[in-house]
Amino acid sequence: MRLSLTRRLAAGVLLACAGTAFAQSAPWPAKPIRLLVAAPAGSAPDLIARIIGDKLSRQLGQPILVDNKPGANGIIAMHALRDAPADGYTLALPQAAAVVVTPFTYKNANYDSTRDFETIAVVGKTPMMFVAHNAHPAKTLADAIAMARAKPDTVSVGNPTRTSIPHLASELVAQKANAQFQQVAFANTGQGIQAVVAGDIAMYVDGVGPLLPLTKGGKMRALAVASETELPGLEGIPLANKTVPGLSVYGWFVMQAPKGTPAAILARLNTEVNKAMQEPDVVAKFREFGTYPTPGDMKAAKSFLAEENARFGGVIKTLNLKPE
Numbered sequence: 546m547r548l549s550l551t552r553r554l555a556a557g558v559l560l561a562c563a564g565t566a567f568a569q570s571a572p573w574p575a576k577p578i579r580l581l582v583a584a585p586a587g588s589a590p591d592l593i594a595r596i597i598g599d600k601l602s603r604q605l606g607q608p609i610l611v612d613n614k615p616g617a618n619g620i621i622a623m624h625a626l627r628d629a630p631a632d633g634y635t636l637a638l639p640q641a642a643a644v645v646v647t648p649f650t651y652k653n654a655n656y657d658s659t660r661d662f663e664t665i666a667v668v669g670k671t672p673m674m675f676v677a678h679n680a681h682p683a684k685t686l687a688d689a690i691a692m693a694r695a696k697p698d699t700v701s702v703g704n705p706t707r708t709s710i711p712h713l714a715s716e717l718v719a720q721k722a723n724a725q726f727q728q729v730a731f732a733n734t735g736q737g738i739q740a741v742v743a744g745d746i747a748m749y750v751d752g753v754g755p756l757l758p759l760t761k762g763g764k765m766r767a768l769a770v771a772s773e774t775e776l777p778g779l780e781g782i783p784l785a786n787k788t789v790p791g792l793s794v795y796g797w798f799v800m801q802a803p804k805g806t807p808a809a810i811l812a813r814l815n816t817e818v819n820k821a822m823q824e825p826d827v828v829a830k831f832r833e834f835g836t837y838p839t840p841g842d843m844k845a846a847k848s849f850l851a852e853e854n855a856r857f858g859g860v861i862k863t864l865n866l867k868p869e
Contacts, residue, residue: 573633573810577608581637583622585615589754589834593798594638596830597668600821619643620654627661631805636814638668641710641797645854649861650708652868658854662801663811664846666818669836670795671752672772673714675785676765678744686769687788689748690722697725703737703749704730711750713860714771714794720863721789741765752796753779754835771795776837798836799850815843 580598584590591613598609614622619639629635648654658664675686683689683700693700704712707730719726729746731737734755741749742764749756753770757778760767769785770776771794786792800818802811821827822838831838841849 573807573813574605574607576634577610578605578633579610579612579629579635581622581626581635581639582611582613583615583619583637583639583643584613586613588615589836590638590640590798593669593831593834593836596827597638597800597818597821600824600827601817604817604820617653618647618651620647620651620656623647623654623656623661626801626803627656629803631803631807633802633806633810633814635803636665637662637801638798639801641795641799641853641857642708644799644801644850645857646708646710646713646861649858650866650868654868658801658850659847661804663804663806664850665800665802665811665814665843666822667839667841667846667849668798668800668818668822669831669838670797671754671834671836672770672776672779673711673750673785673794673796674753674756674760674770674782675715675718675748675750675768676741676756676760677748677768678741678746679763679766680744681747681766683747683768684766685783685788686718686785689768690718690724690788693719693724693726694722698727700726700748701729701746702726703740703746704728705734705737705751706730706732708861708866710794710796710857711752713857715750716864717794717856717860718785718789718792720860721792738765752835754833757835778832797839797853799846811843815846 580594582591582594594611598611602609614625622637623643626637644658677683683692689700702715734751737749740746759765767782770779770782771785771792773793819840822840828838
């Protein structure tokens with residue numbers, strides 16, 4: 546009887562070990578994946594995440610559950626990603642400001658895009674656009690810069706929020722062109738657009754998405770777009786880098802995972818995200834937000850992130866903006 550009991554116990558141990566080994570060797574993904582978004586439902590980052598998430602769920606064979614964690618300028622979502630298990634089941638799709646601006650401008654951010662996260666892919670870029678009130682004498686970005694040089698702080702430039710990517714874009718123009726604009730921060734994009742259409746401010750800068758329909762409708766004048774080259778849908782709009790050499794400024798979205806996520810999972814995700822970004826319906830849906838998919842490998846994504854971190858960190862340092 547003892548021998549029988551011993552054998553049963555041994556068999557139980559073997560089965561338990563086999564079950565554990567099977568669980569450990571189960572191919573990824575074996576369960577739903579959570580995708581954190583540092584913005585509320587219905588926002589552009591949320592919609593971009595859902596477009597990509599829908600494609601990935603079909604390609605990977607598991608649900609992609611979008612988990613909105615807005616607030617604190619991205620800190621809540623980025624802390625949740627940093628503290629999650631590095632097993633490929635928690636990812637994030639944060640916007641540029643949450644990744645490379647908040648760590649410089651908020652003391653309690655306590656995260657670093659290189660130290661704490663693995664960057665899988667740059668999902669899309671949204672070029673910044675400079676617009677002016679129709680009656681303003683500046684017909685081009687060069688005109689506006691010349692006016693700001695001649696009379697510093699007399700040419701007002703609005704942006705949706707202080708230390709937002711649009712705000713830093715206009716500060717970058719000022720630094721590179723040796724001009725001084727009067728910066729006007731609003732609470733959101735809608736307020737800024739209303740102000741420039743009404744003529745309360747001379748100029749405004751934001752992503753192309755909300756501005757393009759108004760420039761095409763004659764409500765405001767497009768001065769320049771800060772993309773490296775002419776992009777589909779933006780034909781005929783002058784490139785800012787023709788006036789300010791080397792200037793290209795984008796809002797963007799990246800997919801990231803906690804540091805230490807297995808390389809094989811990261812590589813698979815990069816492949817699948819690139820595949821999704823090249824689907825015609827994804828390209829078309831992204832265009833509705835003025836966003837352009839940017840397929841590329843992980844090395845290119847990491848290089849891009851390092852450049853953006855240096856660019857915006859440099860602007861913030863020059864402005865002497867202290868963390869709040």
